[in-house]
Every structure is written in structure tokens, then in C-alpha cells.
Amino acid sequence: MATRAPRLSFGRLFFEPIHGRSLIGTGILIWLAGAIYCHGYQMLLNREDVGPWTGSLTWSAVAVVPWFALFEWSKQPRGEETLRRPILLLALITGIAAASIALEYFVNFCVGDVTDQLGLLVMRRLPAIGVTVGLIALTRKAMLRRPPPPAAIELGEIAGSVDWIEAADNYVEVHAGGRVQLLRMTMHAAEQKLRAKGFVRIHRRYLVNGQKIVAVLGSNGDRRVRIAGRELPVGSRFAARLPSALDRDRPTATT
Numbered sequence: 001m002a003t004r005a006p007r008l009s010f011g012r013l014f015f016e017p018i019h020g021r022s023l024i025g026t027g028i029l030i031w032l033a034g035a036i037y038c039h040g041y042q043m044l045l046n047r048e049d050v051g052p053w054t055g056s057l058t059w060s061a062v063a064v065v066p067w068f069a070l071f072e073w074s075k076q077p078r079g080e081e082t083l084r085r086p087i088l089l090l091a092l093i094t095g096i097a098a099a100s101i102a103l104e105y106f107v108n109f110c111v112g113d114v115t116d117q118l119g120l121l122v123m124r125r126l127p128a129i130g131v132t133v134g135l136i137a138l139t140r141k142a143m144l145r146r147p148p149p150p151a152a153i154e155l156g157e158i159a160g161s162v163d164w165i166e167a168a169d170n171y172v173e174v175h176a177g178g179r180v181q182l183l184r185m186t187m188h189a190a191e192q193k194l195r196a197k198g199f200v201r202i203h204r205r206y207l208v209n210g211q212k213i214v215a216v217l218g219s220n221g222d223r224r225v226r227i228a229g230r231e232l233p234v235g236s237r238f239a240a241r242l243p244s245a246l247d248r249d250r251p252t253a254t255t
Contacts, residue, residue, distance in 0.1 A: 016075065017072065017075040017076050018072065023072065026068075027065065027068060027069075030064060030065060030068045031057070031060050031061060031064065031065050032060070033060075033064075034059070034060030034063070034064030034065070035053065035056040035057045035059070035060040036056075037060075037064075038055075038056040038059045038060055039053060039056040042056070058107055059104065062100050062103045062104050062107065063100055063104065063124060063125055063128065064128055066096050066099070066100055067096070067128045067129065067131070067132040068132075070092065070093075070096060070132055070136075071132050071135050071136060071139075074136045074139065074140075075139055089133075089136070093129055093132075093133070097122070097125055097129065100125065101118070101121045101122070101125075104121060105121075155174070155183070155190060155193045155194055156193055156194070156197070158174075158176065159194055159197040159199070159209070160197075160211075161176045161177060162174055162175065162176045162194075162199075162209055163175045163176055163177070163208070163209055163212050163227055163228040164206055164207060164208040164209060164212075164227055164228070164230075164232060165187070165190050165194075165199075165206070165207040165208075166205055166206055166207075167187045167204070167205045167206075168182065170184060171183060171184050171185070172185055172186070172187060172190050175228065177228075178228075187201075187204070187205075187207060190207055191207055194207065197209075198210040198211055200241055200242060201238055201241055202225055202232060202233075202234045202235065202238050202239075202241065202242065203232065203233055203234060203235040203238055204235055204238075206232045206233070208225060208227055208232065209227070212227050212228060213225055213226070213227050214226045214227060216234075216242065217231065221236055223239055225242075
């Protein structure tokens with residue numbers, strides 16, 4: 001049975017990279033919207049001599065589309081990493097604006113219509129620059145709030161820094177040094193990956209790093225493990241998994 005192609009929703013357009021025909025289609029819409037804006041602006045300034053649509057389409061191609069390209073690139077992993085530094089974002093904006101102005105000058109020179117002053121060309125680009133920077137900031141904020149993709153964290157590589165892992169519906173919470181990251185996988189899969197790293201399943205919800213356990217508290221059905229300033233319960237069916245050496249080496253307290 002054939003599956004439907006994902007729809008280009010509002011959220012996906014603004015907060016996820018778009019590819020293929022969706023990217024081309026959105027780029028064309030942005031280009032046409034810029035041309036309509038330019039043509040409408042000329043109509044307000046001079047109703048009698050608006051000029052042909054070709055001029056508005058050309059202006060949109062050199063003054064609007066490049067900012068759409070920057071915004072889309074900022075959502076790609078490489079672009080997201082690059083634009084973490086404000087100085088690089090500023091350099092890119094300056095470079096794109098300079099190239100856009102130079103290209104518009106060249107087009108106007110070719111058609112024999114070099115009349116606009118540099119200051120006016122810069123002012124025309126300020127709205128697009130402001131919208132682009134604002135969208136990049138909103139997109140980055142939204143991305144930071146989202147759980148990372150499955151391939152973003154390799155548990156085996158960060159096992160030494162992990163204190164414990166906690167089940168959270170279709171995800172697991174990776175607790176490390178006071179910080180929490182979400183990873184889409186099952187507790188069983190996490191246990192399989194980390195068993196050889198010294199991790200112990202103490203509860204249906206908890207998988208702990210045996211090297212980080214500070215104390216084993218209580219007894220019988222009220223056993224708890226102290227780790228990273230927290231006390232996590234030990235399930236009765238998992239109590240036998242605590243190594244005997246752990247009980248001997250860690251201080252035991254009752255409350």
C-alpha cells in the first residue's frame with residue numbers, strides 16, 4: 001500500500017528543513033510574493049509609471065530569495081552549527097547583502113538604469129534581513145526545546161558521564177551531571193547497550209550507572225539507591241541484580 005508524502009504544514013515550513021519539490025515550490029512562492037510586494041510599492045510611489053513585472057521579478061530574485069536561502073540553510077545541521085556564533089551570522093548577512101546589492105547594480109547597469117543610490121538599496125533590504133534574523137532566532141529556540149533525534153546521542157559513547165536513565169513513555173531520560181536529555185528508545189534497548197558498561201537495572205523505570213552509586217539504603221522491600229544527590233527506588237524483582245560486591249563496598253543506612 002502506497003504511503004502519502006508528508007504535507008508541508010506550517011510548523012514544518014518554519015521549524016524543519018524542507019527538501020525537494022516542497023523546497024522548490026516554497027522558493028517560487030517567496031519569489032512571487034517579493035515581486036508582488038515590489039510592484040505594489042512602485043504603484044504607491046508612481047501610479048503612472050509602474051514599470052514592467054520583469055523588473056519586480058528580477059528585484060525579488062536578487063533581494064528576497066537569498067534571505068529565504070539563508071533561512072533554509074540555518075535549519076540544516078551544518079548551518080545550525082555555524083550560526084551559533086553571532087559574528088558568523090553577521091558576516092553572512094553582510095556578505096549576502098553586499099552580493100545582492102552588487103548583483104542589482106549589475107542588472108541595472110546592463111539595462112541602462114543605474115539610478116538608485118546605495119543607501120536606498122540598503123534600506124530596501126532591511127525588512128527582509130529583520131524577518132530572516134527573527135525567524136532564525138525563533139527556529140533555533142524551537143529546536144532547542146525539541147527532543148533530539150535517535151541518532152543524536154550514542155549511549156555507549158557517553159556512558160561514563162551518565163548517572164541514571166529513566167523511562168518516559170516512548171522515550172528515555174538520560175540524566176548526566178544535573179542535565180536531562182530525551183532519547184527515543186525503550187528501556188530494554190538502553191539496558192542492552194549499557195549492560196557491559198556497568199549499568200544496573202534497579203527498577204522498571206530506572207537504569208543506573210553502578211560506578212556512580214553512593215549508597216544502598218533501606219532493606220527488604222524498601223531499598224533505595226543514592227546516586228547524584230537523588231534516592232531512586234529499587235524494585236523487588238530487580239533487587240537481586242544489585243551485585244553483592246556493591247552491598248559490601250557501599251555504606252548501608254536504614255531510615
